[in-house]
Amino acid sequence: MERHRFVCSECGAEYYLQAWKAVCPNCQSEYTLTLVETPREGRKIFTAREYGALLIIGYTLLSFFLPSTPTLINLITSLMPIPEVAIYFLFLLLALFLFLGTTGGVWAAMVIGVIGAAYGAASIPVNGLTATIPTALASLWFVGALLFHRHSQAIRAHQEKMEDARNMPEYSGWGSEKSREQR
Numbered sequence: 001m002e003r004h005r006f007v008c009s010e011c012g013a014e015y016y017l018q019a020w021k022a023v024c025p026n027c028q029s030e031y032t033l034t035l036v037e038t039p040r041e042g043r044k045i046f047t048a049r050e051y052g053a054l055l056i057i058g059y060t061l062l063s064f065f066l067p068s069t070p071t072l073i074n075l076i077t078s079l080m081p082i083p084e085v086a087i088y089f090l091f092l093l094l095a096l097f098l099f100l101g102t103t104g105g106v107w108a109a110m111v112i113g114v115i116g117a118a119y120g121a122a123s124i125p126v127n128g129l130t131a132t133i134p135t136a137l138a139s140l141w142f143v144g145a146l147l148f149h150r151h152s153q154a155i156r157a158h159q160e161k162m163e164d165a166r167n168m169p170e171y172s173g174w175g176s177e178k179s180r181e182q183r
């Protein structure tokens, strides 16, 4: 059975419960228990996007030291008259925004990861084994961003469900404003 960590905002008591409770078992306060993500879960999310950000930095360094590698950075610099520094800067920004877990950064990392992996894979017949490195890097940072995205969505859905539970009829019975008036 999966248990979640709840903390009472009134007395600070901690509980591992399967479901939210309306009344704190310790101080009897009503609607004070709030869901707190366990540190274990938080760490798992952090590593997914941390690895993703590191892989983007690796991809950027690879493009810098091996300009013949089929990376998106080398493709853009060969096609467009943009200073190389600007492209490197953009990819490092992408790594930063993924690291910070911003919605835009996570989405950009997923989209650019797919494009980077597709471009790398398409270059394998021409460039051979060296093309597998940027393909692997882009695929892995895509997976990291996707995992983080799915985790944050699951947590958001879970928290919304917790909020809704307080408005459900079965929770408004004993301990609610109405029943207290009737007492």
Ligand SMILES: [Zn+2]
Binding pocket: 008, 009, 010, 011, 012, 013, 024, 025, 026, 027, 028, 029, 032
């Ligand atoms: Zn309490």
